[in-house]
Amino acid sequence: MKKLIPYIPKIVSYFFILLFCYAAISKALDFENFQIQIGQSPLLSAYAGFVSYAVIILEIVIVILLIFPRSNLLGLYSSTSLMSAFTIYIFLILNYSEFVPCSCGGILEKMGWTEHLIFNITCIILGCISVIFSEKEKYQSYIKTASILLISNVLSSAVVIISFIRSEHVIKKENNFTRRFLQFPVVEDKSLQLVNDRFYFAGTAGREIYLGSRYNPLIISTVDDQLENIQEMKVHPDRMNYDFRNLQVKVKPPYYYLADGTVPVIYRGLIGNSKAKLISYNDAFFSQISIIDSTKFAIRTQKSQNTQLTAALLNLHTNPKVIFKTSILTKQSDGVFDSDGQLINISGPDRYIYLYAYRNQMMVMDKELHLIKTLKTIDTTTIAKIKTIKMKDGQHKMTEPPLVVNHKITAYGNLAFIHSNLKGRFEKNKTWQSSSIVDIYRTDRQEYVGSFYIDKLDGKSFTDMIMTDRYLFVLNGQRLIRYSYRSLLTQILQGKPKT
Structure with missing residues (x-):
């Protein structure tokens, strides 16, 4: 055994040379994929650009140090420190990450994260033994050697821990457009074939989902959340002598509503009753409407003085009936296209969201x-990338296609799902061609939770989505698809602390 001791540092050095040389080369040859893997890491997403280069450079430098006898000992110290950093990274993944990503590729791709941890700890032990034997040949004291090993390994681990803490803050609070794709935060578990692809979500009530039709705006379809029974009801408004251009259905228990802001009219009927009564005529023109209660509505309209988009309250029991909320939508250029977006009700609490289409903002409001x-x-x-011109009649028109940031939003409780239109950092073009991206946000505070994919159908994105307390429903072509929430989202929706 004593005869083998002098050879242990050399054998371990050769092992680390092979390990780090292979690791650096494999990462460099498939650098784009490696950078994407780091970008999707639950710990280092915010620093994927720097880390992806730094790891390869460190591995190459360590290989060079190990090759030459004069620097071999420094190479062994560095090897154990780097393996300690990798080990604490895996430990954090397994114990403190919101999700466990897929194993990395390369020579260890067949290993799971636990096997990685064991392998790395073994490497650290071998590295420490080699350092001790090498220092012993130089008559270095065990205490000094152990101290240097302890300090170097603790420092490398501390760098990873600090990076993790800081990365979590950056990703959730100060994100630099690096998406974190969660592992199946929602899971497709059921679907229903529809007669055409022209439906949209009108609302929910209990376990019922309501669909409106762009083919026939007077038809309301009802389907239970188990997607086992679908029924149609034709609405019969009490007055129909209007030139409708955008008649749409909205449902908020115990009523459903028919509204067309170009007339403008609002009808109301009890859910299950086909008779709808006219409750508002010519009170306010609007381009979007969200129901607050049976006689009160949040609308998006235009002020006659400057034609700029503005939010307003329409209350059928007050005088005046319309109260403009001019501070909600902010003008950047024309006040029309730059303020375009989607106004929705947050299911659960009495709150409302306006999501801008061409900039990275959403406004959360109460029922007033x-x-x-x-x-x-x-x-x-942050600034809408649009170009418009004002016509002689006062109308604004776009002179070139705008950069759409956000497509659709649905919200429930403290969560919002946003269908994004922009590719983030470290994301593959191929994935964007085959999938739509949905980003998840908290609505009670500034926090990005993560993202997930929804596959495109025949190259087309889904057209609408709606959340309930148990499911996400998506309209994709002629399919109504149900997705179940996984534990991470369920905990947020139920207000439970993360475990």
């Missing part, structure tokens, strides 16, 4: 349309 908070999406488009 008082601004509660302004939240940001993770893309970096």
